[in-house]
Amino acid sequence: MGGQRNASPTERWEYKSAIDMAKALQPLRRPLSAQPTTLTSDEKGMLAQCVAAVDTLQWAFWLAGKALENIRVGKLYRAECDSFEDFVWKHWQMKKAYANKLIRTWRIAEAVFELLSNEVAPIGAGSRKKPTALSANAEKALKALNQAQVWELVPVVDTWDIDAALLVYRTTVEVDGVNVTAKVLNGAVASLPSGDFDAEQVAEHVRDYLETLDDEDDEDDAPADFAARVEKAVPYRWVKRLAKRDTAAAGRYLDELQAHIDKCRTELLESTGSVEQQAETPKETEAAV
Numbered sequence: 001m002g003g004q005r006n007a008s009p010t011e012r013w014e015y016k017s018a019i020d021m022a023k024a025l026q027p028l029r030r031p032l033s034a035q036p037t038t039l040t041s042d043e044k045g046m047l048a049q050c051v052a053a054v055d056t057l058q059w060a061f062w063l064a065g066k067a068l069e070n071i072r073v074g075k076l077y078r079a080e081c082d083s084f085e086d087f088v089w090k091h092w093q094m095k096k097a098y099a100n101k102l103i104r105t106w107r108i109a110e111a112v113f114e115l116l117s118n119e120v121a122p123i124g125a126g127s128r129k130k131p132t133a134l135s136a137n138a139e140k141a142l143k144a145l146n147q148a149q150v151w152e153l154v155p156v157v158d159t160w161d162i163d164a165a166l167l168v169y170r171t172t173v174e175v176d177g178v179n180v181t182a183k184v185l186n187g188a189v190a191s192l193p194s195g196d197f198d199a200e201q202v203a204e205h206v207r208d209y210l211e212t213l214d215d216e217d218d219e220d221d222a223p224a225d226f227a228a229r230v231e232k233a234v235p236y237r238w239v240k241r242l243a244k245r246d247t248a249a250a251g252r253y254l255d256e257l258q259a260h261i262d263k264c265r266t267e268l269l270e271s272t273g274s275v276e277q278q279a280e281t282p283k284e285t286e287a288a289v
Helices: 009-013 018-024 041-073 084-092 096-117 133-144 147-151 154-159 162-174 182-190 199-211 226-233 236-245 247-288
Strands: none
Touching: 041 084, 041 096, 041 147, 084 096, 096 133, 096 147, 096 154, 096 162, 133 162, 147 182, 154 162, 162 182, 162 199, 182 199, 199 236, 236 247
């Protein structure tokens, strides 16, 4: 016990692999001390070790992608297998398509982790800089980050670059009240304009899309705020920007929007009329009898 208590940090944290770290983590059957609100040095060390172990669940997928790319590009599989596909299946029963997916996402994931990590202050650290919209939501986003979210940013990298993907992700995180999920990022990416990259336009499109999301706390029987829903449904700022570039195009968009509204109204009235007619039919039948 004494030797372990006085072990240097270097000795304690030198692990050759995640497996070594897992083996070194001793299971507890009871608290190590009776201190009600503070931790001993041993407890602090174990907590740090446990947190580091759980953190591997988050960064494992991009670390795996980085390693797989090295194996593929360097043809490090050639001493065992004829192809990269055979190698990943032999070692991990992993299909080539999934391995390639991990490879395509690791650079984005690494950049996103760095972005968020720089905004999350270490535990116990004081405020080092003025809080921003990103820093306010970064810790929550970092804990929720997963491969599915990162995969939704791949089309942005394919169209532009990683910096553009980071802008989409950052803008999404900065909006208060938005839970960053793969579905939300998918919608944000789908809303992006085509053509040459324009950071201001990309951020504006993402924010416009996020404004259209329904509040998660809305109840089916809650009074509908029609004015607010209309404002969310019509991307006014986007139409205004479009009109500055092409007035005719903005007019065509509004015409299409009006046509869609008219179509919805017609279908709704037809559906309502059909329901009313079905409701009246039994009465007419009963009267005839």
